[in-house]
Amino acid sequence: MQTKMTARTLMIQGATSDAGKSTLVAGLCRSLVRRGLSVAPFKPQNMALNSAVTADGGEIGRAQAVQAHAAHLAPHTDMNPVLLKPNSDTGAQVIIHGRAIGNMDALEYHAYKQTARAAVLESHRRLSGRYPVVVVEGAGSPAEINLREGDIANMGFAEAVDCPVILVADIDRGGVFAHLVGTLALLSESERTRVQGFVINRFRGDISLLQSGLDWLEAHTGKPVLGVLPYLHGLHLEAEDALPSPACGESVARGAQPAGGEGKLSVVVPALPHISNHTDFDPLRLHPQVELRFVAPNETPSPADLVILPGSKNVRADLDWLRAQGWEEYLARHLRYGGKLLGICGGLQMLGRAIHDPHGIEGEPGNSDGFGYLDFTTTLQPNKQLHNVRGVLAQGDVPVSGYEIHAGISEGAALQRPFAQLDDRRDDGAISGDGQIMATYLHGVFESPQACASLLEWAGLQAPQSIDYHALREQNLERLADALESHLDMPRILQLLGVKT
Incomplete structure (x- = not known):
């Protein structure tokens, strides 16, 4: 004591x-x-x-x-x-x-x-x-x-x-x-x-x-x-910045489940040059029924059940990069054959008709055409939206929580079919009329067990397991602390902190 x-x-x-x-x-x-x-x-x-x-x-x-x-x-x-x-x-x-x-x-x-x-x-x-x-x-x-x-x-x-x-x-x-x-x-x-x-x-x-x-x-x-x-x-603890190793050509990420296996849902995510908050996908990397792969530059993306466009710190530049890498054609083919598409934050903005950056928030001022799958436009504003939120998914009415970090304000008819209704009476995101495309500003949506299972079922996974990501994080923190207690000179460390026991 x-x-x-x-x-x-x-x-x-x-x-x-x-x-x-x-x-x-x-x-x-x-x-x-x-x-x-x-x-x-x-x-x-x-x-x-x-x-x-x-x-x-x-x-x-x-x-x-x-x-x-x-x-x-x-x-x-x-x-x-x-x-x-x-x-x-x-x-x-x-x-x-x-x-x-x-x-x-x-x-x-x-x-x-x-x-x-x-x-x-x-x-x-x-x-x-x-x-x-x-x-x-x-x-x-x-x-x-x-x-x-x-x-x-x-x-x-x-x-x-x-x-x-x-x-x-x-x-x-x-x-x-x-x-x-x-x-x-x-x-x-x-x-x-x-x-x-x-x-x-x-x-x-x-x-x-x-x-x-x-x-x-x-x-x-x-x-x-x-x-x-x-x-x-x-x-597994959330990474500070570096992408999991599959983006570097390795077959299995540190802490991830091995790829492959019958009955798994195939998910691909482009490794954008300015990808942000890729920790959104950690629950999927750890899910036993999901095979997730980050697609590296100059790598041909394989067919998948679900494609997720991630967040970006420079959306217009990363949108140009996706086009140069052939992703526009890939997405059209993916949707034509019935695949599902989800955009998160910057990925949401890419799915709209246009992105305007009149103030040069993310680079040189200018405008870019989006992929045009959803009827809205986004304008970047100097004041960033920063919120921890809770609500329910519009599809299935299941609870979801997450956080918003974005400078964009999106407006348009597609937002009348929201991805989620939030507790502060705001709507978030959009769902296409045929239900094949979803878009959200919420990071961390897969950390909510029920929301994760609902989204995986929408993407085509039969009988998805419910994974408690927060409980897994707690288990890993406890395991890490056990290792430190066993292998570090904790009395000396406590002495450095001026703690007497």
Whole structure:
């Protein structure tokens, strides 16, 4: 039991991107909460297209929302005060304290960093005032020497708030000792001193074969290895940004069910260049009766029962990309042979007659013709719609919940046949007259068990199973926390947090 605690911040930084920072922070939040501690997650600056709507009506990275759930908290904008949502190779929408302030290219944002830094420190002060423990996730690697000036995402933040750092590296990628030692070598002396230990992630095999390397690492650096986490097969937590691996040509995604099998519903999703909130499809990836595939660039999409056009951070550019990739012809053939088509958020906008962006919200101002399957037009507006919503599907009257993150306002006759009726008396989306096409602004519709089963039945799956995605997430968080308790030096981590037990 806790006897005394002082307010402390602990930061998890990675030797590389995708080293396991998000997962480790989520696991620590759940482990600390199980010990009776009040803890909040925090990420100063995040670059991601997977986001979530917070309890205070803002927008943060999806990973921080998952970490909040791990800590038994409602997601709040202070947990991720700076969110960058790329809309081109060199530019991004900048979101401060949950609200979009505009688009910036890399040089503009570099000049803006001092303002962003103030927002980061303000949010951290507020969280520290409310929660005795704050667990922080860094971004990318602290050894990116070209990004060190004005850094607010890694060591720049750690130095500003004077917090200890744990460095995590992924052994499954190979070169784990080079990653850790090389990262330390590129830090300043004060930053190296700040690193209190290492965590090695995703280890497979006999730990005794690794021991000589661990001994060398501790002797060479003078810093302890705080734990070696095993590769947790099938562990699923929402991704911060990267698409599941089938988009990279692999046959099975990490944590997904194997493709194929008789009686499964076939679902394809184009891997748009600016795809956003692809976590919408996680419940389908994990569904035992569904075979879902992200179709990579220059890959011919196979016949499917259901095609889903996903969200996009640059709808008009991604619409052009779909046409160049031959998707317009594919969709016409798919519908001609009786396939079902669903558009989510940006995908909804693509299914209408036109998309207007007079203010240049997502790129250069202009207009684009949509696919024209539904009779409405969309105009992008400066003020983004951010809502957590509940309601019922118009087809079947089953409960559904989700969240809206979009700048578009859609108007037209097709919206008189809505996809869902929401509790705030609004209608959402549209259904075609023949019932073959559906469109919705709601992200997360497949997370509602009854709604997911209803939509899969509409798409052609006979006797769909009801899958409780939120319960699966809870099971995975508990499994992750169990692994941390078994494989990390938790007494040392508690000591770094100033917790006495």
